[in-house]
Amino acid sequence: MFKHQKAGRGQDMIRHKMKIIQTETIFLFLLCVVLKMVTSKETLRNHRPWQGGRLAELSSSYCLSWRLAVETDNIHGWRTVPVQCLHDVEVYMLDGQYASDLNLIVEHIGNYVDGIVPSDDGFDAWIFDVDDTCLSNIFYYQGKRFGGDPYDPQAFKEWASRGVSRAIPQILQLFHKLILSGFKVFLITGRDETTFGQTTLYNLHFQGFFGFEQLILRSEAYKGQSGVVYKSEMRRKLVEQGYRIWGNVGDQWSDLHGQYVGNRTFKLPNPMYYVP
């Protein structure tokens, strides 16, 4: 509505002009605020400062390289995850890529198994490692910054004694497929027999690992030996008993190197720790 006003013509004009200027100013201010929001966002996106996203991006590229180098056995004897990769490893383990990697590997192991015709002599064998192959220690390593803290034998002993490690579902499925296909499955672990024998057996059974031929733990005689030497020796004994090792699955290269490694070895990812 248009309202008639009593004030003089000059004053009236000034008031109206002022109103136009006020309106223009408010809208210009709002426009500036919105434009500032847009441009500052763009600036952040395109020219992130070194100490922020850009570093994270570079770090992620470095950490992808680090993980690849670890998984391809190009880096030996590392003790902790590099500090700039702690977040990357955590994200890798929890946000789906680790699971995606396991899915694909187990799919390919399955295809390989399907191509084998086991004989009926009962000597077709398959080998799995236990820790982070059959049973996941991810909840333990969550408390150790996913490999950011150095190996803590006492804390790991306490964790393993609880027998609460979860089955890695993809491997549990493969395990049952192998047993149903007629393979004799052997679990070979570096865990100490006296300390962890009963707990490990209980943990495996409780998590659904039934029907394997033997759980082989480290006895007194092999204490202090490297994984490569100890596991080669355990496999040698199986081969001498007449077993044909068709496949060998582990998360450490020390599970898969050495003697009598089997017809095919499969490396599961583990960027959290290194066992020599």
Next chain:
Amino acid sequence: MFKHQKAGRGQDMIRHKMKIIQTETIFLFLLCVVLKMVTSKETLRNHRPWQGGRLAELSSSYCLSWRLAVETDNIHGWRTVPVQCLHDVEVYMLDGQYASDLNLIVEHIGNYVDGIVPSDDGFDAWIFDVDDTCLSNIFYYQGKRFGGDPYDPQAFKEWASRGVSRAIPQILQLFHKLILSGFKVFLITGRDETTFGQTTLYNLHFQGFFGFEQLILRSEAYKGQSGVVYKSEMRRKLVEQGYRIWGNVGDQWSDLHGQYVGNRTFKLPNPMYYVP
């Protein structure tokens, strides 16, 4: 400046009110346009449609798994890059991650070399593969969709005959470091001696690979043998001559498996093709 007008008071007021409304409308319109730009951008970012970014994201997760499985030797005998990973492999090879991976591996090889004290008997040896280890075939594979097309022996023969493969700079640097450190460097390639002997030697020299002990190519006697068998045989001969193989670098697992592989093997990435 304020300008006195002759029009009647009512008309004057209407004109000024109209001007306020016009100004408000223009600014409101501009504000709406800018707000629309911001919100539509955010929508695009947060709710990508399935057939776009989200699919690419999922595909990328699968392709990361595929590349890891290939590099860890969990997949054997593959012939072409999976179609959904063609873009991923191209980006990997060209956009810096491949270079970053090479940098890290060669840095770790360098650290390993620094820890070796070569003897002065001249029998400390190092082995490199040639294709995609010393010399890059990336320009050739660019024309083959970075591994999307199956192996084309005739086309590769033509490419190799041109002798224009470029040095992989990180490896060239390592090569010179080894020679300066007193190692005898052997290059072992599956390339046919009769067809490619001269061109390969020329290509290597032209790219800066001088001073190696021997370039070993596949002679008639080893034609048709798998990479693992042929290269094991070549290494056996070196070991029988008294050489100590400290390191062995290749882009294929067939360079690094078999007998007499050396004290340490180093797997360079190559998601473009598989040599049995």
